[in-house]
Amino acid sequence: MHLLALxxxxxMALAVFSALTFRKTKMLPPSLVEKLNTLLxxxxxxxxxxxxxxxxxxLTQALGCALTKANYERDMYNKAAMENxxxxxxxxxxxxxxxIVNYLxxxxxxxxxxxxxxxxxxxxxxxxxxxxxxxxxADLSKGIGExxxxxxxxxxxxxxxxxxYFAFRGLIAANMxxxxxxxxxxxxxxxxxxxxxPPPAIQSHVYAN
Numbered sequence: 001m002h003l004l005a006l007x008x009x010x011x012m013a014l015a016v017f018s019a020l021t022f023r024k025t026k027m028l029p030p031s032l033v034e035k036l037n038t039l040l041x042x043x044x045x046x047x048x049x050x051x052x053x054x055x056x057x058x059l060t061q062a063l064g065c066a067l068t069k070a071n072y073e074r075d076m077y078n079k080a081a082m083e084n085x086x087x088x089x090x091x092x093x094x095x096x097x098x099x100i101v102n103y104l105x106x107x108x109x110x111x112x113x114x115x116x117x118x119x120x121x122x123x124x125x126x127x128x129x130x131x132x133x134x135x136x137x138a139d140l141s142k143g144i145g146e147x148x149x150x151x152x153x154x155x156x157x158x159x160x161x162x163x164x165y166f167a168f169r170g171l172i173a174a175n176m177x178x179x180x181x182x183x184x185x186x187x188x189x190x191x192x193x194x195x196x197x198p199p200p201a202i203q204s205h206v207y208a209n
């Protein structure tokens with residue numbers, strides 16, 4: 001039960017960290033998106049790169065990598081290389097975020113096994129009492145109670161941990177899809193292929209609070 005208590009604390013800490021770090025307004029700040037769109041529309045690469053450096057995050061890291069590939073002497077400012085840089089950096093950022101969320105899945109798998117260990121320990125205590133000739137209910141109930149509490153504790157931790165794992169995995173995937181779509185629109189504005197605000201489908205996701 002002490003191990004399960006430690007795992008519960010770890011699961012709670014991971015859940016709070018993920019909820020604060022992977023929310024949409026953190027990954028896609030509306031004011032920052034608007035500022036970068038404006039800078040790229042005016043071809044102000046130096047200022048846009050400085051803005052990315054001063055606001056670290058998945059969006060700005062991917063855009064910063066793309067801006068280092070920009071070349072005014074190439075067709076469409078070397079857009080193909082910029083898009084590849086965005087895709088590579090988005091994949092790297094999503095992998096790093098998932099490496100944190102995967103710990104919730106690890107806890108969900110370990111918790112029932114730890115509970116099973118407690119169950120075995122409780123049953124051993126009960127059979128030891130029988131072996132010693134103690135057949136009274138009070139002598140057996142301690143070991144049986146230990147077994148049931150350990151099993152219940154393991155499941156009580158595993159179920160919410162598994163739910164949180166799938167919830168945050170879906171949240172990261174959805175937010176990174178929006179990040180990629182936003183970056184694609186930024187590059188389109190930089191190359192002159194898009195003007196004004198993003199399409200409604202993108203805008204409704206990016207600027208939603």
